Amino acid sequence: MDGTDLGLWGVPLAMLAGAIRVSTPFIFVSLGECLTERSGRINLGLEGTLMMGAMTAYGTALLSGSPWLGVLVAAGVGLLLGALHAALCQLPKVNDIATGIGLMLFGTGLAFFLGKPYIQPKAPNLGALDLGAWSSISQVQQALQVNPLFLIGIALAFALAWALKNTRWGLIVRLAGESVDAALAIGASVGRVRLLATAVGGAFAGIGGAFLSLYYPGSWNEGLSSGQGLMAVALVIFARWDPIRCLWASLLFGAAGAISPALQSVGVTQGYYLFSAAPYVLTLALMIATCSPARSLRGAPGELGAVK
Amino acid sequence: MIDKFNIGRRALLGGAASAAALGLAGGAQAQKPLVVGFIYVGPRDDYGYNQAHAEGAAVLKKMAGVKVVEEEKVPETVAVEKSMESMINMDGATLLFPTSFGYFDPHMLRMAAKYPKVQFRHCGGLWNQAKNPMNTGSYFGYIDEAQYLAGIVAGMTTKSGKLGFVAAKPIPQVLRNINAFTLGARSVNPKATTQVIFTGDWSLPVKEAEATNSMIAQGVDVVTCHVDSPKVVIETAERAGIFTSGYHTNQAKLAPKGYLTGAEWQWEKIYVDFVETMKKGGVPGNFVRGGLKEGYVKTSPFGPAVSDAAKAKVEEVRKGIIDGSFAIFKGPLKDNKGNTVIAAGTTYTQTEPVLEGMNYLVEGVLGATS
Structure with missing residues (x-):
């Protein structure tokens, strides 16, 4: 590849490219968690769902030869795991945090176990759209190789925000999250709403996993997620349960993850461990900046974390 | 969970085999296979470090009179001590290769003190004649x-x-x-x-x-x-x-x-050498190094x-x-x-x-x- 030397301008470009490449799993998992939490339930198990999604997508793509079928199967597996979490939480005196952690370990463990035969073989990739063909600079072309799932994720964020705000269905989800009494008063079944919201949220996380194994980094192995599912759950909190802000926060995390390699590649080598930690430092800083002991978190659904 | 199950099954097979051997001939002792244990920190088909060792182990499996037991994804914690103990006690392993860097100190050293008759060889550069027991050792290749x-x-x-x-x-x-x-x-x-x-x-x-x-x-x-x-x-x-x-x-x-x-890496070279030495009644070297010349890389x-x-x-x-x-x-x-x-x-x-x-x-x- 004939690279033009962009010098330090390469860094913001690399961060943009990183945001586009790395953020998609964050977008899907955080939107899934956002939907689930807006219905009044926490699902910490999405890390496990992400891994199961990644593994089943890779396995399906390998066996069937169709990566998009893999995405579909991953969504289905996510749906089932989400539904399992919801069903368990439906039982009396069950804590959704504890169940979530249990399902996280279950999901990753099961994915490692069933994924053994898929570590070595090479499955077909999802491929990308070349949106940078207009540019003569190879770095720009490289940065603008966009996977369709990234665009779907953006559309999904806006669709979810609109639906939560403007549709009757969205109203019921929000009501289940804000006040069970009010939801019951209009005749909605809180249990069913949460079941559906959690299951659909799980399906989103499954698709996020499919992106990891089928596009970027694009192969199945046991270190694939390295905690991205958990980070995405935390991301929902600082996005204040708003799908659009989830999208921005995901992009920010993707860009932050690209800082360290981008700086090292242009020769800034001081303190790369610190830059590697950038996403985590960013989370902490934002949490501290936005938290206050005087009030509860703005935007937090009222029923969140309540134990029946 | 699965690993435990495997050990159980291995032990069962081993037990059955030795029972059969005893039944057949009194001198079965001499034909008892040399049991070699491999412990990996990650999956052994990762196109990487662990696979390189597992490929070496696969060569040993083809040798007559050698039985290989393996366990993968063993963390560098006390978990590896349990793996070593079960390989020694249940499978009868007399030569162990804990392949990951962090297995050596204190885990492998602790096991070496507890089982002085078992030979432990670690992949890395940490063995020190003055400090470490003689039933331990290290091997490595000059991959540079x-x-x-x-x-x-x-x-x-x-x-x-x-x-x-x-x-x-x-x-x-x-x-x-x-x-x-x-x-x-x-x-x-x-x-x-x-x-x-x-x-x-x-x-x-x-x-x-x-x-x-x-x-x-x-x-x-x-x-x-x-x-x-x-x-x-x-x-x-x-x-x-x-x-x-x-x-x-x-x-x-x-x-x-x-x-x-x-x-x-070409670990099979080292592993085959070690096993042949053991089968002749000898003890593998304690500090083994080599490069292209020795065929280790x-x-x-x-x-x-x-x-x-x-x-x-x-x-x-x-x-x-x-x-x-x-x-x-x-x-x-x-x-x-x-x-x-x-x-x-x-x-x-x-x-x-x-x-x-x-x-x-x-x-x-x-x-x-x-």
């Missing part, structure tokens, strides 16, 4: 020799003169590989530079892919790496249409177009993009390394900050202990150790 040869190929293939190295952590073994690769490349292409990016840990697929992509954006056209599993780096580079040089095992299958060569077969000139150059240098007439690390050698690290006239042979504590990057490497 293979990296030097891979560097020659990279230096003669690159068009931009920019090489890339995705590395996990700036520890001596990794720095030695980066330096050898760079010295090899610059021996044939003095303008070549190696851009190094440290990801911070042994297995971080997303970071490895990011590192590869950001180097590609800078015009790097040959990438190699030192991480647990090179799969992500090699695949990402192949997709972008640049050249790759492998590590640990042969990754040619992952990059049929761009794979040039690679630095590979090798290079992958050349890919389609390697020129005949590069192949000839590699074979020439390989001969020199094997017959001892060629040394990789010799003065005058400067690090990439301009300090002289090896004075003119000094030549280090591979066994030189100074090299095992390498803490600098040579001239031509873009990057820093901290």
